[in-house]
Amino acid sequence: MFGGIAPRYDLANHVLSLGLDFGWRRCLVRAVAAALKEGRDGSPSRPRTPRRGVPTLENNFDKDSKRENPLVVDLATGSGDVAFALKKHLGPGVAVRGYDFCRPMLVEAERKKGALPWAREIGFDWADCMALPLADNSADAVTIAFGLRNFADRARGLREMLRVLRPGGSLFVLEFTQPLPWFRPLYYFYLRNLMPVAAGLITGRPEAYRYLNASIAAFPDRAALAEEMHAGGFAEVTYRGLAACSVALHVAVKSR
Numbered sequence: 001m002f003g004g005i006a007p008r009y010d011l012a013n014h015v016l017s018l019g020l021d022f023g024w025r026r027c028l029v030r031a032v033a034a035a036l037k038e039g040r041d042g043s044p045s046r047p048r049t050p051r052r053g054v055p056t057l058e059n060n061f062d063k064d065s066k067r068e069n070p071l072v073v074d075l076a077t078g079s080g081d082v083a084f085a086l087k088k089h090l091g092p093g094v095a096v097r098g099y100d101f102c103r104p105m106l107v108e109a110e111r112k113k114g115a116l117p118w119a120r121e122i123g124f125d126w127a128d129c130m131a132l133p134l135a136d137n138s139a140d141a142v143t144i145a146f147g148l149r150n151f152a153d154r155a156r157g158l159r160e161m162l163r164v165l166r167p168g169g170s171l172f173v174l175e176f177t178q179p180l181p182w183f184r185p186l187y188y189f190y191l192r193n194l195m196p197v198a199a200g201l202i203t204g205r206p207e208a209y210r211y212l213n214a215s216i217a218a219f220p221d222r223a224a225l226a227e228e229m230h231a232g233g234f235a236e237v238t239y240r241g242l243a244a245c246s247v248a249l250h251v252a253v254k255s256r
Contacts, residue, residue, distance in 0.1 A: 001211065002078075003104035005203040009079050010108075012202045016195055016209075020243055025082055025145070027242065027249055028174045029089045032141050035170045035251070036070055036094065070140035073164065074098045075129050076147020080109030080122070082174075086143065087122050099127035129157045134164040141165075145174040149215045158232035165254045171234065173250040178221040183244040191216065222248045 005012065013021050072090065074083040077098030087096045100106050109124045127133055129144075129151060142161050151157040161171050179187045191213040200206030220228065222245065226237040235255035241248050 001208045002102040005205045005208050006104040006108050008203040025085045029085045071095045072141045073139045075144040078105045082145045083122050097123040132164055137166045139164045140169050143172045148173055148175050149219050162233045167256040169254050171252040176216045177248040179246040180244045
């Protein structure tokens with residue numbers, strides 16, 4: 001299903017989200033940058049703390065720090081937009097790797113990488129999120145944007161992400177969730193009636209976006225997902241709603 005929409009995936013994301021996906025990625029990347037700075041210099045870096053305690057950072061983190069060459073892993077990387085945003089914001093001192101289960105999506109990511117000289121160091125590879133090709137305690141941060149819904153076994157996937165994170169490292173989950181009550185009727189009308197038609201015109205595969213609607217409806221809300229992360233072994237979980245809480249950014253920390 002994802003392989004069939006890979007060539008038009010980026011365009012569909014931008015159009016169907018009304019361009020909001022750019023801001024959602026910025027929020028994710030700034031939270032990762034703030035967490036890496038805190039882990040690298042040992043002191044908190046929170047110039048602004050929005051709702052639910054998710055940090056933001058306006059500028060690249062300080063390169064003069066104690067921790068060298070941190071590794072950020074982007075799972076369900078798709079065509080690589082989050083990986084590219086991470087690398088562009090974090091700079092050459094941070095290694096970024098993107099993994100996905102869908103090979104045609106990785107082909108798109110590699111094609112885009114070839115046109116971006118600053119992105120050449122990003123590594124893209126195939127991987128199953130149920131069994132990542134990474135050593136224990138090897139990643140400083142793990143990100144996943146709009147991919148957790150697709151896990152065959154979410155609890156197992158969360159345990160695997162916990163395994164590869166170093167103590168004190170953080171998991172960042174950007175995902176659709178249940179919106180605020182006042183927005184819910186309009187939101188689900190759009191998902192069920194308008195989005196599949198628009199997606200069909202863009203990608204030729206409206207069935208993929210009917211799946212999107214079904215997977216969002218079945219996904220836990222913000223608090224329930226936070227509880228799943230706690231149950232998976234993460235010591236601290238915070239979350240922040242975006243776009244009338246139709247999207248949420250969860251940040252989960254592995255205990256030291």
